[in-house]
Amino acid sequence: MFIEINPHDETPIYTQLMYQIKKNIVLYGDSLEKDLPSVRSLASDLGINMHTVNKAYNRLVEEGVLSKSKRGYFIQEQSSLIQHENVKEAMLEKLTQIQIDADIYGVSEQTISEWLESIKIQMKEEVEK
Amino acid sequence: MFIEINPHDETPIYTQLMYQIKKNIVLYGDSLEKDLPSVRSLASDLGINMHTVNKAYNRLVEEGVLSKSKRGYFIQEQSSLIQHENVKEAMLEKLTQIQIDADIYGVSEQTISEWLESIKIQMKEEVEK
DNA sequence: TAGTTGTTATATAATGAGTATAACACATAA
DNA sequence: TTATGTGTTATACTCATTATATAACAACTA
Incomplete structure (x- = not known):
């Protein structure tokens, strides 16, 4: 850990x-x-x-x-799809806020995708250290 | 409003x-x-x-x-790209959390895209009412 | 037995959110 | 000029959340 x-x-x-x-x-x-x-x-x-x-x-x-x-x-070992509705709701809430902010600040869909990609890459780099 | x-x-x-x-x-x-x-x-x-x-x-x-x-x-009229670093940081924080939750709950990238799409559609429907 | 686990209970402090009033300076419309 | 409507500032209070600090308990384990 x-x-x-x-x-x-x-x-x-x-x-x-x-x-x-x-x-x-x-x-x-x-x-x-x-x-x-x-x-x-x-x-x-x-x-x-x-x-x-x-x-x-x-x-x-x-x-x-x-x-x-x-x-x-x-x-807990599991490949469980979301069984907890609260988690999904929280994710949707965050996604909605991100969408509104992206719209109002003129952040393109592509930029969001790039940000997500760099987040993933950054996480992978951490595991290789 | x-x-x-x-x-x-x-x-x-x-x-x-x-x-x-x-x-x-x-x-x-x-x-x-x-x-x-x-x-x-x-x-x-x-x-x-x-x-x-x-x-x-x-x-x-x-x-x-x-x-x-x-x-x-x-x-304030403006098509201003993000000049406020705080907003970008907040968006990145939310994106990171969404990414982690998606990974751990086995929510696919496609599902995320679909959720985002339905959020947009829902917003468009509100404007047409 | 001694140590470690999570659990429960109390208490305290700090912060944030929200409300409730009141008063103030400034601008605008009557 | 007066009355009204702006935002602003100040004070006070409640409430819930976060975080800490101890202490004691039952149960498991070496």
């Missing part, structure tokens, strides 16, 4: 953490340990509070990304 | 208002009155507070979408 938290970012720490974990799963998939670090150890490593990690973990369980047992949290 | 505020939505009222105004400009462009309703009248119409409208208006001024004078706020 390679996790970076930006304390100056306006997005909440637990949200950043959720996306960092998802990103790790996407990038390193099967080569990752199924067991996640305990809430206390990860919190200690990142210099944040235990409950903040716990919140991120539990949200990911609700989204179906993680599972939990009394032994700890671990990655 | 056709503005809808959803009080049950988790996104702040002033943010919803910002996007509703942008949406109006995108959809109805030149046929819109340049002058915006006063902060008090719009607040009254929507059943919300004056300062909430004021916040949305001023954010849009910062983004370059609106202008203001002592007479009131009005739509």
Whole structure:
């Protein structure tokens, strides 16, 4: 797990953490340990509070990304299409906002595609380091 | 101006208002009155507070979408490419999150395109009503 | 037994969102 | 000139969220 938290970012720490974990799963998939670090150890490593990690973990369980047992949290193996309507709604909300901003700022469809492409490339580069 | 505020939505009222105004400009462009309703009248119409409208208006001024004078706020004519770095950063942040969620939930690139297309169609339908 | 897991409970602080009034300066229309 | 309507500023209050800090608990494990 390679996790970076930006304390100056306006997005909440637990949200950043959720996306960092998802990103790790996407990038390193099967080569990752199924067991996640305990809430206390990860919190200690990142210099944040235990409950903040716990919140991120539990949200990911609700989204179906993680599972939990009394032994700890671990990655939920799945090629599950979106079964959680909330996630889809959140994606649609973001897409709508992006579309409106693109329209009003004259950002072309092609530019959006290029941005998306560079995001993917950037992620692939991270995995090769 | 056709503005809808959803009080049950988790996104702040002033943010919803910002996007509703942008949406109006995108959809109805030149046929819109340049002058915006006063902060008090719009607040009254929507059943919300004056300062909430004021916040949305001023954010849009910062983004370059609106202008203001002592007479009131009005739509800023411009086909300005993104001069405000903050807006681009916000769009990239959203795009990154969408990309990660799409990857982890197995939402294909084509599906994303289809969602975007239906968003556009839906917006066009609104203008024809 | 000792240590680690997640869980629960309390408490506190900081911030953001939203509302509620009030007063002010300035411009405009009567 | 007066009245009204602009945006602006200031103050105060509520509420929810975020984040932290401790502490204690039950259950599992070495």
